[in-house]
């Protein structure tokens with residue numbers, strides 16, 4: 139979508155092995171709380187988050203909000219050990235960020251301190267359907283196809299944009315990209331209205347429009363996509379310990395996703411070359427645990443790189459004419 143917006147004369151085709159509801163993005167809780175990429179400057183991460191927040195805030199404030207699955211949610215991040223940094227870098231992007239009061243902390247007797255704020259949440263499958271609808275309306279072609287090698291696409295397309303998530307591990311042989319397995323539960327408990335996140339990042343309760351996401355796990359280099367029943371029980375127990383009313387939750391569904399984890403998102407132009415033939419590629423993958431929180435910001439940056447590739451192609455074709 140960002141490419142269509144910045145380069146309206148482009149013709150865009152999407153090739154994907156799987157579409158929604160069978161992607162990692164469908165499993166995500168979709169909360170806008172950034173994770174930190176150690177190898178990316180904080181001001182860049184903040185800019186990605188801000189752009190994403192602003193974009194989704196406008197949708198949440200429009201007639202499209204419920205179809206797009208985007209809504210505001212207020213709640214608490216609580217800590218057993220108070221973090222050293224007083225304010226996270228994203229504290230002035232979310233709404234109404236403040237330390238929790240003593241009275242609020244009484245709800246969490248095992249925790250020492252906490253932060254209260256309002257942020258956005260995407261219900262991911264409806265949001266992905268909403269995006270697909272907009273792509274189709276913009277004339278984008280979508281085909282189900284696994285790409286084994288980017289060179290397969292040479293000759294058919296001028297620029298390849300690689301958004302393969304964890305699939306890039308095999309597609310471009312990126313050994314710096316590793317899965318961090320996450321198991322979550324989607325439950326029915328409509329009385330829970332506030333989000334709760336343990337600051338250790340392991341346990342969270344995120345109310346969506348229809349269901350609540352209960353998490354989670356972070357299992358490095360575990361490629362297993364099938365749910366583990368012992369883990370389901372553990373997640374449920376941990377969440378009930380934070381929010382005891384969840385003992386009454388019903389209709390528990392279990393989902394597993396592989397976070398495409400990397401020290402930094404790979405947002406980069408690359409010119410592949412084989413026997414003097416060139417293939418222009420823009421990479422945009424490796425969003426780890428925080429892909430929803432920065433998706434619009436990183437997509438805009440990737441679209442900018444596509445614009446640079448177009449300028450390079452136009453430059454080389456006018457040189458060829460001379």
Ligand SMILES: Cc1cc2nc3c(=O)[nH]c(=O)nc-3n(C[C@H](O)[C@H](O)[C@H](O)COP(=O)(O)OP(=O)(O)OC[C@H]3O[C@@H](n4cnc5c(N)ncnc54)[C@H](O)[C@@H]3O)c2cc1C
Nearest residue numbers: 155156163166167168169285303305320395428429430431
């Ligand atoms: C349990 C869990 C909870 C999460 N919660 C949050 C959250 O609350 N907030 C947040 O910001 N982030 C969250 N995330 C992280 C977020 O889900 C990811 O960062 C994001 O979904 C990555 O998106 P992506 O488009 O890069 O990858 P994907 O959604 O995996 O999409 C990649 C696409 O590429 C296709 N593909 C791959 N390889 C090939 C190939 N060779 N040929 C053709 N197609 C290919 C796939 O089929 C897929 O359609 C969570 C993740 C998990 C697992």
Ligand SMILES: O=C([O-])CC(=O)C(=O)O
Nearest residue numbers: 167320339342354427428
């Ligand atoms: O950590 C969170 O709050 C949710 C999330 O992004 C994940 O599980 O990857």
